Amino acid sequence: MKAVVFEGKSRMRVADENKPEAMGSKDAVLRVTTSAICGSDLHMYEGRTALPAGQMVGHEIMGVIERVGDAVTSIRPGDRVVLPFNIACGYCYNCHRGYTNMCLTMNEEGPHAAYGYAGMGPYRGGQAEYVLVPNADFNCLKVPGQPFDQWEDDFILLADVFPTGYFGAELAHVGPGKSVAIFGAGPVGLMAALSSRIKGASEVYVVDFIPERLEKVKELGATPINARDGDPVEQIVTLRANIPGLQGRLRPGEKDKLKGVDCVIDAVGYQARDDKDYAHEKSTQVLDNMVRIVNPAGHIGIVGVYIAPDPGAPTAQAKQGVFALPMAELFDKAVSVGMGQCPVKRYNEYLRDLIITGHARPGRIVSHHIRIDQAPEAYKKFDQRTDGYTKVLIQFPG
Numbered sequence: 001m002k003a004v005v006f007e008g009k010s011r012m013r014v015a016d017e018n019k020p021e022a023m024g025s026k027d028a029v030l031r032v033t034t035s036a037i038c039g040s041d042l043h044m045y046e047g048r049t050a051l052p053a054g055q056m057v058g059h060e061i062m063g064v065i066e067r068v069g070d071a072v073t074s075i076r077p078g079d080r081v082v083l084p085f086n087i088a089c090g091y092c093y094n095c096h097r098g099y100t101n102m103c104l105t106m107n108e109e110g111p112h113a114a115y116g117y118a119g120m121g122p123y124r125g126g127q128a129e130y131v132l133v134p135n136a137d138f139n140c141l142k143v144p145g146q147p148f149d150q151w152e153d154d155f156i157l158l159a160d161v162f163p164t165g166y167f168g169a170e171l172a173h174v175g176p177g178k179s180v181a182i183f184g185a186g187p188v189g190l191m192a193a194l195s196s197r198i199k200g201a202s203e204v205y206v207v208d209f210i211p212e213r214l215e216k217v218k219e220l221g222a223t224p225i226n227a228r229d230g231d232p233v234e235q236i237v238t239l240r241a242n243i244p245g246l247q248g249r250l251r252p253g254e255k256d257k258l259k260g261v262d263c264v265i266d267a268v269g270y271q272a273r274d275d276k277d278y279a280h281e282k283s284t285q286v287l288d289n290m291v292r293i294v295n296p297a298g299h300i301g302i303v304g305v306y307i308a309p310d311p312g313a314p315t316a317q318a319k320q321g322v323f324a325l326p327m328a329e330l331f332d333k334a335v336s337v338g339m340g341q342c343p344v345k346r347y348n349e350y351l352r353d354l355i356i357t358g359h360a361r362p363g364r365i366v367s368h369h370i371r372i373d374q375a376p377e378a379y380k381k382f383d384q385r386t387d388g389y390t391k392v393l394i395q396f397p398g
């Protein structure tokens with residue numbers, strides 16, 4: 001079968017790999033219909049992880065079940081399923097409490113397991129024609145319909161970015177009437193914007209500097225903030241100050257203290273690349289901006305990935321994965337900060353049902369549908385964020 005494998009820094013290759021055969025009694029084999037490329041894949045692509053050459057990648061996967069082991073009871077051949085990117089056992093201390101992102105039994109070497117990812121266990125990637133699904137009763141989300149129907153683009157986003165964006169909104173305590181600032185209009189930031197709208201936020205600002213992505217922000221009913229037009233924090237403060245009635249509702253003394261927003265989400269994470277037009281101090285600038293824009297007693301949710309070690313990082317601390325947050329200011333403002341990998345299973349049944357009932361169309365952020373042979377080139381363009389590459393789906397029409 002054809003599969004995308006990591007070859008080295010900035011190099012992916014399409015290789016011939018063995019179809020998964022050996023199968024435990026609790027496992028299943030999935031015939032993949034769609035597998036997406038994720039911003040998280042770029043940490044490996046850009047050479048910031050210890051992923052060995054030749055490893056298959058891809059953790060956003062959906063398709064049709066081909067075979068199941070003897071002990072699998074709830075999933076049958078022919079079922080259409082999406083795979084939450086976290087691989088979990090379902091019975092450990094953390095899984096029981098809903099933290100499938102921190103399953104204690106599926107990866108001997110680290111705190112979490114996933115398909116095709118450095119440090120996340122021995123599981124093969126799903127940017128491939130077939131993938132083995134461990135512990136299939138727990139690790140499949142059943143979805144209705146037929147391959148490549150009107151929902152394919154929506155459902156594939158349930159594997160990761162839609163629940164991850166929603167998780168960012170949960171960590172930031174987004175709720176009805178609240179104001180939200182999101183940094184990053186990649187797929188995760190866009191899904192955080194959609195989720196904030198679903199949760200009833202009154203204002204949703206999304207900061208980026210890529211025109212096509214800012215256009216998608218608008219399509220989702222949120223307010224794009226182009227960081228190239230000036231300090232994004234100042235832009236948000238100015239926009240808020242000019243919303244009719246918003247100032248009038250404040251008491252004397254509140255005005256200067258409530259210029260920012262209630263909820264802030266980091267959907268950027270560690271970015272190694274330097275953008276020549278937008279002189280940002282790499283990711284630390286996002287952290288600084290989040291602290292500047294959050295109101296007292298507000299909440300910050302960090303779903304962008306901060307990864308270490310990165311030998312190419314600009315500072316000795318960043319090399320170790322140490323990024324500064326101004327603790328005194330956060331403490332003074334009584335701001336809470338949450339972060340981590342998304343526990344996909346906690347949300348994706350509800351989010352699936354929003355799609356089925358027509359209340360959410362996350363798939364509108366998909367920019368490209370490609371065949372697997374085009375994957376190496378698509379990685380390059382997605383990494384460089386050129387030609388409108390925003391969310392790329394690798395498809396296997398059979």
Ligand code: NAD
Pocket residue numbers: 038039040041042043160161164183184185186187188189207208209210213227267268269270271280282283285286302303304305306340341342385
């Ligand atoms: P992405 O990496 O393309 O998105 C990042 C966006 O941030 C880009 O559009 C980029 O232009 C923008 N950006 C860069 N520097 C910026 C700055 N200083 N200010 C504002 N915007 C800036 O793709 P993505 O798939 O959206 O991934 C975003 C992050 O989320 C990555 O770090 C990824 O690893 C992470 N992620 C985390 C989880 C999780 O479970 N926590 C899951 C999926 C992805």
Ligand code: ZN
Pocket residue numbers: 038039040041059060085160161
């Ligand atoms: Zn992903």
Ligand code: ZN
Pocket residue numbers: 088089090091092093094095096102103104105106
């Ligand atoms: Zn577990």
